[in-house]
């Protein structure tokens with residue numbers, strides 16, 4: 001028995017494992033979702049978080065651009081994709097992407113994050129062209145772009161292998177890949193929410209090809225829709241297994257489902273309790289992924305602050321222009337200034353640390 005004062009005694013066995021640095025099992029993960037002692041689970045996750053990162057909370061200065069919102073798929077959780085005939089659909093030309101980046105990138109910005117829909121008119125050349133154009137305009141900028149869903153699709157329509165697509169993107173100047181498209185790996189749930197999307201094999205193959213070449217990437221999980229705790233734990237275990245073999249994931253981002261304007265808008269969406277529980281359980285299960293991000297755009301600023309005491313050590317960045325969550329009813333601003341980010345981190349008792357995409361520390365701002 002640990003000396004912790006848990007209201008659910010079943011947490012003592014988990015605490016003993018955490019304190020001994022022992023890995024949690026699938027059943028431990030399920031048990032954690034069954035335990036309602038959220039302060040207890042949060043305290044354990046915070047213990048791991050502080051062991052890894054102390055008081056630091058990481059943020060970056062970045063800009064999100066969605067090159068296109070046209071998408072031939074109809075994922076039930078998505079409010080962003082438009083059919084090509086929709087009057088609100090768009091495809092930005094590479095020069096328009098550069099123009100937007102020049103106009104909107106905040107001073108000292110280091111990262112441009114680009115993801116979009118799937119359009120059969122856009123072959124590999126389009127993606128390489130915008131990466132090259134951005135690298136020319138921002139030689140020191142880091143281009144974090146595409147998800148396995150896009151890579152698998154580009155490979156298919158450009159008649160290439162995943163490996164060849166990655167080689168071409170790398171040659172053009174891609175710096176790393178964001179974590180999207182993972183949704184939920186369990187095929188039964190995946191088929192219900194995004195039936196035609198690349199399956200877990202395509203998702204992991206893309207990350208394998210990246211990690212083989214020493215590229216870094218992130219990983220995510222979309223939760224709070226049709227899935228149950230066992231699907232979430234299965235998802236985390238698959239990520240942990242990949243990471244054991246390949247390394248390469250820098251950060252895990254649990255993505256809280258926003259139902260508005262989606263085909264699942266009859267669902268209530270996750271509660272604040274489930275959000276904190278999932279962040280904490282992710283920190284406890286993913287013992288080999290260094291960072292857990294509480295993406296402020298999606299969680300809201302207040303919950304992203306609280307999450308810094310429930311296992312998260314990152315809040316993402318300035319973002320500037322967000323579309324995916326705002327189309328799905330997010331009430332947060334579309335971007336924040338570095339000053340605002342630093343203030344929200346300090347206000348919850350953490351030390352803001354400006355990082356680049358690869359988690360190199362750029363600045364630990366004075367003032368705390």
Ligand code: V47
Nearest residue numbers: 077078178179180181218220222255256257258328
């Ligand atoms: O794959 C789409 C999710 C993801 C909704 O790597 C939704 O640093 C909730 O992956 N409600 C894209 N989620 C965003 C993403 C991301 C975001 C920030 C940082 C990073 C990173 C990655 O957004 C999609 C999907 O899982 N998503 N629609 C929705 N209605």
